Amino acid sequence: MVIKLENVSLQSLIDFLKKTGVKITLTRFILLKTFTDNPDVHFDFNRLLKIVKKEDPNYGVATLYRNLNMLVKKNIISVNTINNVKYYEIITPQKGNIHIHLICKYCNNVEEYLGYEVMQFLNLVKNKYGFDINYGSINAYGICKKCKQKVQE
Known part of the structure; x- marks a missing residue:
């Protein structure tokens, strides 16, 4: 069954998961709430574990790994x-x-x-190679404004 997720409110994610046969446990609810409350944050595993353990001290490492893997697959x-x-x-x-x-x-x-230019670039790739890109991210490494200012001081 293919269900398209239209928005990322906590309730829409719960509804989406239920429609795909996933039971909403307390641990999954806590994790979903963490992500929906912080949509612009990139969490590493340890940071996520600290956050979810504040809500449920019994939240285990294996449970977090399983829930993250399930959310990635969905x-x-x-x-x-x-x-x-x-x-x-x-x-x-x-x-x-x-x-x-x-x-x-x-x-x-x-x-x-997230600019328009990203999509223009991807359209160029699609036209040149005939490759349809469905999802992904591009990593660019450099120096941020704050660090640049510190170096110049």
Whole structure:
């Protein structure tokens, strides 16, 4: 069964998962709420674990891994490896399925670029190679404004 997710409110995610046969447990609810409350945050595993353990001290490592893997398979969150660390983020209609991560090589801050030019570039790739891109992200490494200012001081 293919169900298209139109928005990322907590209730819409719960409804979507129920329609695909996924039971909504307390641990899944806590994780979904964490992502919907922070749609622009890129979480590493340890940060997520600290957050969910505040809500439920019994939230285990294995449970978090299982829930993250399930949410990735359901295309609710994406996982991206940056500097050998996996980061998880919610997929939103505003981001679309493809965006650029601007990663500061000094402080590891991650910003997103979602401009029209990204889609123009992907259309060029599609036209040249006949390759339909469904989802993904592009990582660009450099120095952020804050770190650049610190270096100049």
